Amino acid sequence: MISKPNSTVAVDARKVTKRFGELVALNELSLAVDSGQCVGLLGPNGAGKSTFIGCLYGSVERSEGDLRVFGFDPAREARRIKERIGVVPQENALDEELTVRENMRLYARFQGVKDPFRRIEELLEHMSLSHKRHAQIRSLSGGMKRRLTFVRALLSDPELLILDEPTTGLDPTVRHLLWDKVLSYRQVGKTVLVTTHYMHEAELLCDRVIILNHGVQVAVGSPKELIEKETPGFVGIFEADQKSTLKIHLDSNWHCFMQGRQYCVRAPQIEHLIALQAASGVMAIQMRPANLEDVYLKLTGEELGENE
Amino acid sequence: MSDLLGSVRLAWSVVVRNWVVYRKDFIANISPTLADPALMLTALGMGLSPFISSIHGLSYSQYLAPGMAATTVLFTAFFECSYGFYVRMTFESVFKAMLTTPIGTGEVVLGEFIWVSIRAALMAGGVGIVLELLSLLPNPWAVFLFPLIGAMLAIPCGAIGLLASSYVRNINQFQTVYSFIIAPLYFISGTFFPLNDRPVLGALVQVSPFFHGVSLLQMAAWNQFSPERIAYHLSVMLSYALILGLWSLARIRKKLIN
Ligand SMILES: Nc1ncnc2c1ncn2[C@@H]1O[C@H](COP(=O)(O)OP(=O)(O)O)[C@@H](O)[C@H]1O
Ligand SMILES: [Mg+2]
Secondary structure: OOOOOOOOEEEEEEEEEEEEOOEEEEEEEEEEEEOOOEEEEEOOOOOOHHHHHHHHOOOOOOOEEEEEEOOEOOOOOHHHHHOOEEEEOOOOOOOOOOEHHHHHHHHHHHOOOOOHHHHHHHHHHHOOOHHHOOOEHHHOOHHHHHHHHHHHHHOOOOOEEEEEOOOOOOOHHHHHHHHHHHHHHHHOOOEEEEEEOOHHHHHHHOOEEEEEEOOEEEEEEOHHHHHHHHOOOEEEEEEHHHHHHHHOOOOOOOEEEEEOOEEEEEEOOHHHHHHHHHHHOOOOOEEEEOOHHHHHHHHHOOOOOOOO | OHHHHHHHHHHHHHHHHHHHHHHHOHHHHHHHHHHHHHHHHHHHHHHHHHHOOOEOOEOHHHHHHHHHHHHHHHHHHHHHHHHHHHHHHHHOOHHHHHOOOOOOHHHHHHHHHHHHHHHHHHHHHHHHHHHHHOOOOOOOOHHHHHHHHHHHHHHHHHHHHHHHHHHOOOOOHHHHHHHHHHHHHHHOOOOOOOOOOOHHHHHHHHHOHHHHHHHHHHHHHHOOOOHHHHHHHHHHHHHHHHHHHHHHHHHHHHHHOO
């Protein structure tokens, strides 16, 4: 029954729970990733993103619940799954002692890649790393190491690409390059599961996002749907010390909140914000449509500090 | 069946990985395992021989000779599977990435065993050749038996290393494992002095997997074959290989899978 791979659903999780002793890292998480989709798993540090990803290929053993990847149970048939996925783990875990090519050749061997030489050259070229093929990995910059980790994940031309915080700590140039690669990977019909806490990244890449907090799913939907549902409208950002001046002009239906040292007002229409400026005489630092970050902060932001 | 073949192929790729890293620093890696038995043989064999008439009709150097092959097997396997494996597991996170590929924990552990067996076989063979050239092997054919026995003996010795890797809380604790487990196994093993005429030690040492390997190497070197003794030592050693091997697999699996 289960040995028959499911063609339309790449990942199917039903009430997956993972406990580390007392700590509940995943709490009855249910989600599905359809083939060809790019799904984002969002959430603050410690939300359980990496734990869930580990469950998918058997490096974390779930405590309860049902989980299938391509129809296989990772607790019992991890190899069947791992033959068809590519993983960019949160930590690169490259062999620092080896050269770029030595390392990739080993991984090509692990993954049973046919014609490894050509494949490696192709991917190094693709990630603009060809000139580094003989360099020791320890001599590479952080961005190069991350790109090389992408090369490693793509060696076997996987059906499902799993990215765990792929661009954390990278400069904008590398980040854009990697986004571009992920998008083109999607275009050829592959499935992507990506964790991130950059909302811009999620909006750019994902058809659907799942927001996690403390191992519990707090929202799911397309970025657009979530914005419509949770934080519709436009956000005006003001200096914090203008708060009292602005307050008297606000409509009671608008949403107001502090964000760092800035005072934010979310109103249904941009005209409302323009009118607010005129009435109060306070100019906004910025006015913009609500975005996924607003959703994320609304749903996960309250308890900042506890998560860290 | 094809699953099993696949496992062996994947375990072999773990061996290849270790070899690719090992050969980078070949001289530094191979020196201690060769230097230790050479020094031992010089200090004890040449140094003490004049004061010891003979043991069971052998010169003291001849008596020590097979133990030198056993020494290199023990240290090669134990250190590779303790410090070596531990560093790969904790500091280099080698397995974090490896386990995202079709390789599983079973293949990781099987690969380690194949790797130390091959290395131990080569080292035991190398030591054997040196001993042969020094005319310290009454049975010259022993050179061919040393690698075979070395490969088997490496499994229980390596398993002790893997078990240590799974139990220590930091790398310094291997020193304790060495002092309380490896050193006693080593010094009380028949390598340096015969045990069969000592009732207490002779009985106690039967629980040491290393002792049985040493005994097999000695029988080979001294040309003292008796089918019952071969069967006894071999079966005890292989039982240890199996039990300690499976135990270490279970422990390492727990370490690598959260
Ligand atoms: N091996 C482990 N042992 C104990 N606790 C763990 C382990 N791995 C993760 N955790 C805990 O589980 C929670 C979720 O962690 P993780 O999945 O890494 O979060 P994220 O990837 O979203 O930042 C955290 O509280 C973390 O401390
Ligand atoms: Mg994480």
